Amino acid sequence: MKKFVALFITMFFVVSMAVVAQPASAAKYSELEEGGVIMQAFYWDVPGGGIWWDTIRSKIPEWYEAGISAIWIPPASKGMSGGYSMGYDPYDFFDLGEYNQKGTIETRFGSKQELINMINTAHAYGIKVIADIVINHRAGGDLEWNPFVGDYTWTDFSKVASGKYTANYLDFHPNEVKCCDEGTFGGFPDIAHEKSWDQHWLWASDESYAAYLRSIGVDAWRFDYVKGYGAWVVKDWLNWWGGWAVGEYWDTNVDALLNWAYSSGAKVFDFPLYYKMDEAFDNKNIPALVSALQNGQTVVSRDPFKAVTFVANHDTDIIWNKYLAYAFILTYEGQPVIFYRDYEEWLNKDRLNNLIWIHDHLAGGSTSIVYYDSDEMIFVRNGYGSKPGLITYINLGSSKVGRWVYVPKFAGACIHEYTGNLGGWVDKYVYSSGWVYLEAPAYDPANGQYGYSVWSYCGVG
Incomplete structure (x- = not known):
């Protein structure tokens, strides 16, 4: 079945490429930094079977024509759940779908080569690729005795098939350095970013995970669950590798979001605006939205150059009157993201294309x-x-x-x-x-x- 689906996608992609001539362009490369529209190119539980990288690849010509400047892709590394993983349970950071472990060679999304093919196609259209970076925790390790908790923990990562970034209980909290950092997630082993070994393999060397992603063409970064570790981690990552970046700091405290953004050097998703749009457009309370904008209760109203705005994503989808919300974020300040299912399945694509055009050609200034x-x-x-x-x-x-x-x-x-x-x-x-x-x-x-x-x-x- 997978071969049939892959053949269909390949045929569709060839036809698409014939219809939409590849531009000679690096024209859109500057648009991400200038606030260009981002497509979140996945949703929770996308179809499995290793077809997703090819699916994204087939849509790039149309997204280019619509005016998309960058695509945000799901976490690419092999997760604890193998072929079922959405990537937020990272096991082997250096397995992008090439090693037989956790019950599969390919990831849920496909093979490493299919990932590279998709990135190369995006670049041919001048579209940047934003990698989802999940470095708060790891998952899927083996049991080992952990003297810091007086029990066995799932912290033995000595058997990763790539042979890179092996780890044990010393690489997680609590350890000999400290008990904890800013937060834990889902009970998974919490990476100790203060350890030089972990820094070396995650970002602080030419053989790091960041370097590996750069080597296959990744341009920019979306950092997952940044409340779980210090902003200095992202800052140091960007000092090493540069590039546009945004963090998921899921909170409505604008001061906390902006403090993180300024400390890290990255942008931040405007969760306060997201909830105010729900209040305004679903509950007919536009004054609440206006009050938040006028009184600095959203990121976009305090510093629009740090705000990445959105109507839905893979984690949360509470706004029902989405057309009005998209009309707002695509004509207001901040950098907008369009959710894959809204664009490809649920809303009128022509209407969204029109708003993207308006954003790209008209929406400037205070x-x-x-x-x-x-x-x-x-x-x-x-x-x-x-x-x-x-x-x-x-x-x-x-x-x-x-x-x-x-x-x-x-x-x-x-x-x-x-x-x-x-x-x-x-x-x-x-x-x-x-x-x-x-x-x-x-x-x-x-x-x-x-x-x-x-x-x-x-x-x-």
């Missing part, structure tokens, strides 16, 4: 919120560089709405509605005083109605 109530929100992006700025009008109501708003940035200009949600080609002229009457459609995606409009200067693109 933000001013010019109107809000329980159902409506209107904000202006003031433009920066090649991106002229925009006006986003979000409507949670079941009826079309319109308002006079003061937008002096666009005074005297022709502005165009760039989503088509108002039923076709719509232009407006802003009075020289800065006032204009704007409209937003009703929100009812079941009937093809999307409760947002986006405006910018006529003739862009």
